Amino acid sequence: MEFIELAKKRFSVRKYASRPVEREKLDLVIEAGRVAPTAKNLQPQRIYVVESAEGLAKIDALTPCRFGAGIVFIFTKNTDEEWTNPLEAGVRAGVEDVSIVATHMMLEAEDLGLGTCWVNYFPNTELEKAFGLPKNERSVLLMPLGYPAPDAAPGPNHAASKKADEFVKFI
Numbered sequence: 001m002e003f004i005e006l007a008k009k010r011f012s013v014r015k016y017a018s019r020p021v022e023r024e025k026l027d028l029v030i031e032a033g034r035v036a037p038t039a040k041n042l043q044p045q046r047i048y049v050v051e052s053a054e055g056l057a058k059i060d061a062l063t064p065c066r067f068g069a070g071i072v073f074i075f076t077k078n079t080d081e082e083w084t085n086p087l088e089a090g091v092r093a094g095v096e097d098v099s100i101v102a103t104h105m106m107l108e109a110e111d112l113g114l115g116t117c118w119v120n121y122f123p124n125t126e127l128e129k130a131f132g133l134p135k136n137e138r139s140v141l142l143m144p145l146g147y148p149a150p151d152a153a154p155g156p157n158h159a160a161s162k163k164a165d166e167f168v169k170f171i
Contacts, residue, residue, distance in 0.1 A: 006110055011154035013115030016069040016146035025112045026071070029145065032108030038097035039083035045101045046137055048074040058130045059142065063122040069144030074127070075102050076137040098140040106143065115148035 001009075026049070033047060050059060050072040059072050066072055075098050082094030106116045119142040127139050 001111070006107060010107065010110040011115075011158050012117040013069075013144070013146075013148045013152050014065075014067045014117060014155070015149040015152045016067055016115065016144065017149045018068075018070070019147045020070055021114060021146055025114060026145075028112060029105050029108050029114070033101040033105040036101040036104040038100065039093035042081050042083050042097070044078045044081035044083075044094050045098045046076040046078055047101070047105075048076070048131065048133075050074060050131075055131075059122075062127055062130065063119060063142065065117065065119040065121050065142070066144050067117060068149070069117075069146040071145040073102075073105070073143040073145060074131065074133075075140045075143065076128075076133060077140055078134075078137055080136045094138070095140055102141060102143060109145055113147070114145060115152065116143050116145055118143060 030047070030049075033045070038044065050056060051070060056066065056070075056072065059066050077094030077098050079092075079094065082092050082097065085091035085093075102118065106118065109116045122139075122142055124139045127133075127142075128137070133139070
């Protein structure tokens with residue numbers, strides 16, 4: 001499949017089938033994240049694979065956005081390892097790096113017939129406490145992973161996009 005077709009086909013899955021994800025596919029999704037580029041290749045990302053009943057219950061207590069998936073990735077950035085811009089104080093690349101990693105994994109999942117949903121609707125600090133994350137890690141996003149339910153469909157705004165000339169400026 002051409003990349004642009006894969007990108008257009010992918011949608012945020014908000015209803016998952018009970019079918020478990022094969023370990024081989026999970027490993028491929030993780031590998032896609034491993035090879036993703038990060039600033040100066042510092043790789044500040046940490047990825048927690050939540051698949052236990054106890055862990056999934058913690059996720060459910062913090063957000064309604066698991067959508068029945070049997071796996072949820074917690075993506076964090078290690079603040080001790082993220083690139084900092086020496087030319088401007090306060091400019092850091094951790095969130096961008098984690099986002100690149102998550103996007104690689106999201107698109108690999110789609111290529112394997114799996115579904116994902118990028119989730120920011122959760123209380124970050126409470127999640128970090130619930131899972132006992134190290135103090136130098138900050139949560140960036142959650143991503144449910146699984147097989148889409150047979151009736152899963154893109155949301156009503158999925159195909160709505162601005163025209164390129166509305167957000168691209170040649171200067």
